[in-house]
Amino acid sequence: MESKLVQFSSLSQKDKAPAYLSLIPEVLSQSDQPAIAANLHTLVDTVVNQESVGLVIGRQVLSEIVKNLEAGAIPSSGLRKRIVEDTLATIQPHIVSYEEQVNSLRYQLADLLESEEEWSEAARVLMGISVDSGQRALPDEEKLRLYIRIVRLLLEEEDSVQAETYYNRAASVVHSTNDKETLLQFKLCQARISDYARKFLEAAMRYHELSWVAEIDEEERREILSAAVTCAVLAPAGPNRSRVLASLYRDERSAELPTFNILSKMFLDHILRPAEIKSFEEKLRPHQLAKIAISSNDQLASTIDDDDLSEPNASTRRGPATVLDRAVMEHNLLASSKIYNNITFRGLGGLLDLTPGAAETMARKMIEQGRLKGFIDQVDKLIWFDDGKEEDDAQGKAGGLGDVEQSTEDTGAPFTKRWDMQIRMTAANVDSIVQHLAEKGLVNMVDVAA
CATH class of the missing domain: 4.10.910 (30s ribosomal protein s13; domain 2)
Known part of the structure; x- marks a missing residue:
């Protein structure tokens, strides 16, 4: 190989290109795999780093190598991966001159890494693709596909922070395409980003919408519907969640899901028991079991009535520990408002497994945010619930017993006002x-x- 390359160096520029190109099929046809890798490295190093070869010839030779690798000239994925990585490393000092070839090699390497389930490595390789260089800027539609693929790979590794960055880039160019498959992938990324960002209500609505798309495989639609139910359960209790729960409960496909039991109990405002919560918890992903911190104000408020903690079996918990904890406690509080006219702080604490002060704090926040109808009597240590018979209450509107009026919830502090x-x-x-x-x-x- 080296003797031929020395011989070719004395040829005229007109004859060099065919000479170098003739070496590619000869190298790829060798049976010795290490020899293929070594000879291709020598060839690439010669055409890229020797000034006598020239940029035009170098691009022609690299383009032909990339084309052969993409066509499957090397059946072994391990050898192909090694050659692509070595070629990228060799070109690195002159990457600006060979952007088109480098981008093609990065796509191939990402495919190989993805097939090995090296999600974060594949995403990192794709991040290195130049999209806005002066020599060759990618069209917006191609940028969109690239960003969506990076988001999907990062979410496989549960790296939601970086995924959201690339999702925002995709959102800025999503208008550039009318391709249904690309738009569906974007919408799925949108739902998954909301899921990872703990915007569970928004994620549930997006998942449910996608579960009706006929172009998606039936089994995948079932998984998307299951994700919609999970996010709806984890969403903050209130009228908006009740509307989503009603929509999912009435979906006849939901009855076949393993999470239908908890969905029906939440929709019907039944109090959830620890065994049911434990069963549901086993189906959750790590980000859906994220720990949540209690604010200093809530910690201070939860110390009220600490004298009651001296009673046997009194709970010492001052707030929910996880996203699931909070969702279940808020649901049980909302469910208890359908059963009782009023309840003491201590009684609510026993129901929610919280201290009386923490139970009052949770009720107060839900009342302030318009997610629970009632008022608090701090003198008698009672929480009074409205009867919930108004036409626009959470269950009436959500259950379809009346027309749903799309209005923004009052998230202010009405009692303070x-x-x-x-x-x-x-x-x-x-x-x-x-x-x-x-x-x-x-x-x-x-x-x-x-």
Whole structure:
């Protein structure tokens, strides 16, 4: 090989290209695999690093090598992977001059790594592809496919942070295509990103929408529907989740899912038992069991009524530990509001396996966010629930017993606002009374001001 390359170096530029190209089939036809790798390395090193060869010839030779590798000229995936990696390393100092060939080699290497389930390595290889260089910028449609593939690979490794970065890049160019398959892949990435970001309500709606797409394989649609149920269960309790649960409960396909039992109990506002929760927990993925931290304000509020902890079997938990914990506790609190007119802090704590103060804190937050109808009597340590018979309550609207009005939930603090209004009205009334007394000469305004 080396003697031929030395001989070719003395040829004219016109004859060099055919000479070098003639070596490629000769090298690939060898039976000795190590010899194939060594000879291809020598050939690539010569055409890329020797100035006498020239850039035009170098590109022609590299393009032919890439074409042969892509066509399966080397059956062994291990040898092919080794050659592609070695070729990329050899070209690296001159990568700007051979962008098109480098991009093709990176796609091939990513395919090989993906077949070996090396998801993060395959994603890293694809990240190195140049998409906006001055010499060859990729069309937006090709960028979109590349970004979607990177997102999919990163999500296989549960790297949701980096996946979201590339998902945002894909979202900026998604308008560039009308290809159904590409758009479906983008929507699936959208749902999975919402799932990993713990936007479970949004993820459930997206999964359920995709589960009806006829172009998707039936078994895969079943898995997507199962993911929709799981996300709906994990979503924050309230009217919006109730609407999603109702939609999934009425889907006749849901009855065949292993998670149908917990879906039906949540839809029907039945209190969930520890054994049912444990069974459901076994089906969750790691990110759906993520630990959650309790804020310092909630920790402080949960210390109220610590005297009750001296009672036997009293819970010492000051808040939910995981995403599933929080979803179940909020659901059981909402379910108890359908059963009881009122409940003590201690009784609710026993139901939710929380301290009385932590139970009150959870109820207060749900009331403030408009996800629970009721009010809190801190003097008597009672939580009073509204009867829930209004037309627009969570179950009525969600269950389809009335028309669903699409309106944004009030996520403010209505009881704080009401208290502020009462203070302002009281101050205004006092001022009005003082002015009336002053007009009658019963009060001296100077004395009042002093």
